[in-house]
Amino acid sequence: MTVDIGGSGITHNQLILTAPAIGEFWRDVDIEASTDNRTWSLIAKSQIYRVVKAGSPIQSLTLNYPLSTARFLRIKIADDGSGDLRMGGATGHFDSSVAPTLVESQILPVAQVEDTVIKTSTTDFDRGRSGTVFHQVTLETSSINFNRNVTLQLSNDRERWKSAGRSEIYSYTLGNNPLKGLTISLPESTERYVRVVVFNQGNPSIKVTGAVFSGFAKRLVFLAVVKGVLPLLRQTGKQFADLRHRTGPGQYQHTRSVESGRGAAYGQS
Structure with missing residues (x-):
């Protein structure tokens, strides 16, 4: 084309x-x-x-x-x-005037919930305000040797949530070399609140300690x-x-x- x-x-x-x-x-x-x-x-x-x-x-x-x-x-x-x-x-x-500039911000969780019935770990992030664009979320965790499915949800008021997609995260050690896939991509979004749900499926819980949000400033x-x-x-x-x-x-x-x-x-x- x-x-x-x-x-x-x-x-x-x-x-x-x-x-x-x-x-x-x-x-x-x-x-x-x-x-x-x-x-x-x-x-x-x-x-x-x-x-x-x-x-x-x-x-x-x-x-x-x-x-x-x-x-x-x-x-x-x-x-x-x-x-x-x-x-x-x-x-x-x-x-x-300028090319798109990749802007990254590191954010700590504002809430975390473990559901022992459906085996999920839910982490909420507050980006501070709505309107700033982001398209990637890179999770931070000290856990190793895991592979989990995750979903992202977005909200402007922390009451009404919409799905932003599904992905897979993993972290392994091969010899002395770390192998990580903790970045979740999604369509460009501007919502203030982001919820990450990790599906543990009977495996040990994955504790998310933070996240880096990335987006193009224009x-x-x-x-x-x-x-x-x-x-x-x-x-x-x-x-x-x-x-x-x-x-x-x-x-x-x-x-x-x-x-x-x-x-x-x-x-x-």
């Missing part, structure tokens, strides 16, 4: 794909850039997925990549043997909402200046959506 941004010199660093409305999938993705639609360079690797749990879809269709001004983007979606996965469009995010990001399949955006200088309304040194007002039927799209997969 090839996308024509509409002109060179427009700064961009993120695409959010529009996937078919039905079906589950998990695919690896290569993101390539070109200034002439002939010579391509790989700029990032990522994954996209959609799974349905308890009747609710859990998906991640966001592709982050280093700041680029290339006119053309090519998205290569790996074939896992289940057939073509054709995207229905994309939303482009452009940042003309400034001056605006949205291009696609009509049709793939054309993203072609902005004039005046329109771009309107979007970058300055409110102070290095500060700009909230983002705004624009629609464009111009540009070009190519049906490559």
Whole structure:
């Protein structure tokens, strides 16, 4: 799938794909850039997925990549043997001030509960406020030699919770080498409270002592909402200046959506 941004010199660093409305999938993705639609360079690797749990879809269709001004983007979606996965469009995010910066914060638990009946360890975290974006949670524990299933739940008031997905965590020692998988990825979220439920299933309890929350801090990001399949955006200088309304040194007002039927799209997969 090839996308024509509409002109060179427009700064961009993120695409959010529009996937078919039905079906589950998990695919690896290569993101390539070109200034002439002939010579391509790989700029990032990522994954996209959609799974349905308890009747609710859990998906991640966001592709982050280093700041680029290339006119053309090519998205290569790996074939896992289940057939073509054709995207229905994309939303482009452009940042003309800074590239996304990964921000990490270490947080201690605010509550922990052991359920000896259903064999779970539940840990609640308070990130301090809602609105800050995160997409990864890396758990901290002194336990070793374990493999557990976990679920994440999110809330803004610590009363109403929604599922944010399932994952697996593990920690082993091979000789003198630690082998750990304690990072849980989820779609970008902004909720204040995070609940981690570890399923022990008759094994010794895993005590979570803390967590590191990771997310991309963004400034001056605006949205291009696609009509049709793939054309993203072609902005004039005046329109771009309107979007970058300055409110102070290095500060700009909230983002705004624009629609464009111009540009070009190519049906490559």
